[in-house]
Amino acid sequence: MMEKVQRFGGAMFTPVLLFSFSGIMVALAIIFKNPMIVGSIANEGTVWYGIWSVLESGAWTVFNQMELLFVIGLPIGLAKKANARAAMEAFVIYLTCNYFISSMLEYFGSFFGVDFTQEVGGDSGMKLIAGIKTLDTGIIGAIFISAIVVWLHNRYFDTKLPDFLGIFQGSSLIAILGFFAMLPIAFLICLIWPKIQMGIGSMQTFLASAGTFGVWLYTFLERILIPTGLHHFIYTPFVFGPAVVENGITKYWMAHLNEYAQTTTPIKQLFPQGGFALHGNSKIFASPGIAAAFYFTAKPDKRKKVLAILIPVTLTAVLAGITEPLEFTFLFVAPPLFVLHAVLAATMAATMYFFGVVGDMGGGFIDLLAKNWIPLFANHKGMIFTQLLIGLSFTLIYFVVFRALILKFNFATPGREAEDQEVKLYSKKEYKEAKKTGALGDMSIAGTNQYTEQAAVYLEAFGGSDNIEKVNNCATRLRITVKDAGIVLPDGAFKEGGAHGVVRNGTAFQVIVGLDVPQVREQFENLLALGNQNKLNE
Numbered sequence: 039m040m041e042k043v044q045r046f047g048g049a050m051f052t053p054v055l056l057f058s059f060s061g062i063m064v065a066l067a068i069i070f071k072n073p074m075i076v077g078s079i080a081n082e083g084t085v086w087y088g089i090w091s092v093l094e095s096g097a098w099t100v101f102n103q104m105e106l107l108f109v110i111g112l113p114i115g116l117a118k119k120a121n122a123r124a125a126m127e128a129f130v131i132y133l134t135c136n137y138f139i140s141s142m143l144e145y146f147g148s149f150f151g152v153d154f155t156q157e158v159g160g161d162s163g164m165k166l167i168a169g170i171k172t173l174d175t176g177i178i179g180a181i182f183i184s185a186i187v188v189w190l191h192n193r194y195f196d197t198k199l200p201d202f203l204g205i206f207q208g209s210s211l212i213a214i215l216g217f218f219a220m221l222p223i224a225f226l227i228c229l230i231w232p233k234i235q236m237g238i239g240s241m242q243t244f245l246a247s248a249g250t251f252g253v254w255l256y257t258f259l260e261r262i263l264i265p266t267g268l269h270h271f272i273y274t275p276f277v278f279g280p281a282v283v284e285n286g287i288t289k290y291w292m293a294h295l296n297e298y299a300q301t302t303t304p305i306k307q308l309f310p311q312g313g314f315a316l317h318g319n320s321k322i323f324a325s326p327g328i329a330a331a332f333y334f335t336a337k338p339d340k341r342k343k344v345l346a347i348l349i350p351v352t353l354t355a356v357l358a359g360i361t362e363p364l365e366f367t368f369l370f371v372a373p374p375l376f377v378l379h380a381v382l383a384a385t386m387a388a389t390m391y392f393f394g395v396v397g398d399m400g401g402g403f404i405d406l407l408a409k410n411w412i413p414l415f416a417n418h419k420g421m422i423f424t425q426l427l428i429g430l431s432f433t434l435i436y437f438v439v440f441r442a443l444i445l446k447f448n449f450a451t452p453g454r455e456a457e458d459q460e461v462k463l464y465s466k467k468e469y470k471e472a473k474k475t476g477a478l479g480d481m482s483i484a485g486t487n488q489y490t491e492q493a494a495v496y497l498e499a500f501g502g503s504d505n506i507e508k509v510n511n512c513a514t515r516l517r518i519t520v521k522d523a524g525i526v527l528p529d530g531a532f533k534e535g536g537a538h539g540v541v542r543n544g545t546a547f548q549v550i551v552g553l554d555v556p557q558v559r560e561q562f563e564n565l566l567a568l569g570n571q572n573k574l575n576e
Contacts, residue, residue: 053100053111057278057288060100061398064292065408067094072299072413101289104278105167105180106132112184115510118192123209128187131216135183136172138224143173150228163235173231176280186223190215253313253391258384260317262377264362265369265541273317277400282311291315291398291409299413305396305421312396318359319390320383322403323429325355325364327436328379332368334437335444336453344453359402362514366539366550372449375440382439386432395425489554493561495535496549501525503569507545511559515541516549523547 070090073080080087100107109132113124147154156162158171165174173179190212199207206214256272263269275281283290291312298305305312329352336344351363369376397410411422444451500506500520508519520526522545529540532549541548551558 053104053107056100056107060097061288061292061401062405062408063097064094064101065295065413067091067097068292068295068299069408069413072296075413075416098292101285101292103168104285104289105175105177108177108180109184112181113188113191115512116185116188116192118508120191120195120209123195124188124191124212127191127209127212127216128184130213131187131220132180132183133168133170134217135220135224135227136167136170138220139172139228140170142224142228146228150232152228152232163232173227174235174280174284175227175231176285177274177278178280179227179231183220183223186219187212187216190219250313250388250392253316254384254388256314256384257317257320257387258380261320261380261383264365265376273400276314277398282314287311287315288398288400295409295413299417302417304394305414305418306391306394309396312398313387313391315398315400316387316390316395317383318399318401318406319386319425319429319432320379321355321359321361321401322406323386323433324379324383324436325352325361327433328364328368328440330437331440331444332451332453335441335451340453347452355402357402357404359400359405360514360553362550363538363552368449368451369539372444372447372451374447375443375449375451378439378443379436382432382436386428389432390425390428393424393428395421395428487557487561489557490561490565492535492551492554492558493565496532496537496558497562497565499527499531499535500547501527503566506566509559509563509566511551511555514550514552514555516551516555516559516562518547518549520545520547 067090070076071080071087071094076086078084080090106129109128110125113128114121117124143150143152143154152163152173154164154171156164158164158166158174163174164171166172175182194211194215195208197207197211199211256276260269260272263272276286277288278286280286291309294309298308301308329348332348333341333344347367348364351367355361355364365376365379397414399406399410401409415422443449444454448454496516496518497503497506500518501522505520505522505525506518507521508517510517523542526542526547529537532540536551538550538552540550
């Protein structure tokens with residue numbers, strides 16, 4: 039069950055990868071359309087204003103079509119076969135459901151307690167999705183419908199029909215089943231969802247009034263659940279869903295950023311919900327403190343090697359907001375430090391919120407600059423300096439506390455390993471040696487590239503293709519289910535192929551690969567297919 043929940047969370051993250059670039063482009067468009075920042079050239083009606091308006095309209099694509107992205111993204115991560123066809127099926131069936139909902143509300147709206155004549159948006163509970171006026175179920179509805187389609191696809195896609203009905207098998211069969219399944223589901227959504235919308239409204243009020251403790255608890259859970267892969271379930275409803283504000287914090291913040299930038303009213307008064315998107319501050323300010331503690335507690339003769347490790351992973355964490363390469367360097371050798379990290383990260387966010395810092399700060403420094411500091415600096419420099427002061431203070435706190443605990447408990451953080459252990463993040467030495475001796479078999483597959491080397495090392499470490507049950511991935515992890523966990527090699531074998539760590543839970547494994555994981559998974563599956571083909575040929 040845990041494995042299924044983790045795979046579901048990882049699949050949800052697939053479309054989220056598209057949001058970073060789009061968010062930055064929206065922010066840049068807002069910045070360059072602001073006369074207070076770039077001068078009169080940005081006045082409405084100028085060519086400059088028109089060009090950036092065009093760019094902004096394109097940048098809003100993923101936010102305006104967020105539901106469709108999650109509908110399509112889920113099958114990519116969860117379908118066991120024919121993923122592309124599963125995505126198409128999910129898209130069609132999701133639209134079918136919304137057409138059903140629209141018609142039911144149009145003709146029987148009074149029965150469901152919904153006034154279908156209201157304009158979309160606001161507190162009407164309505165939204166236009168692909169031109170369909172329907173209930174605004176947000177990404178929750180999209181994920182729910184898509185999950186049903188994935189289940190239908192995995193169960194019935196290969197069903198063989200009589201020859202005279204052959205045209206209706208495969209994707210056609212799934213669309214037929216989905217059509218009839220959506221009738222009762224659409225009815226239930228019309229019956230239940232308006233009540234849920236009322237509950238969400240109450241929850242928004244509660245969370246908005248939860249204050250500093252609410253921000254602390256949210257941030258703590260977001261960090262502490264990273265090893266399980268379940269942290270997606272914590273921040274997604276807040277940042278991209280309706281947990282505290284309509285359409286999620288990210289979209290709401292972008293839509294009102296220009297308004298916030300031009301007022302001197304404290305933003306915490308205007309948007310207190312922005313306290314639930316401060317978790318990125320730990321990526322920016324905690325990472326240097328942790329890295330410094332590792333460097334200064336490393337053995338003197340190993341510090342240069344440690345520095346070579348820490349510089350790229352720390353820059354990745356600070357600039358891009360990808361912290362797993364850094365966090366997984368100490369998670370498995372010093373779990374108490376990771377718990378402390380979650381506590382300090384939550385305390386940092388809560389402290390910032392207490393002193394008036396809010397915004398959309400879930401990413402790295404580049405994201406922070408584009409979406410917060412640059413557009414807000416003219417009228418909210420006080421909040422920015424407060425954030426910077428608190429953040430740098432916590433950088434020092436992280437360094438002092440981590441250093442003290444590492445020395446006191448002699449944690450084997452980078453540079454403090456046993457003398458026979460080499461300090462490194464990755465090496466393909468074993469792969470190259472195995473390839474020379476032919477231990478990895480025929481590597482002449484289509485699409486072979488640098489990722490094939492990593493995939494080959496991982497496949498060998500898992501005990502070969504005969505031991506692989508399931509293959510999946512999330513944003514940074516290769517998720518593998520094996521038949522026999524006993525023959526899987528120790529973590530060091532995976533690290534030789536570039537892994538930053540391995541999470542083990544029975545027969546379910548997570549290899550921490552990094553942002554290259556989609557490419558590595560593709561090559562991993564190519565090698566599996568090659569191995570299966572070789573068996574057939576034998």
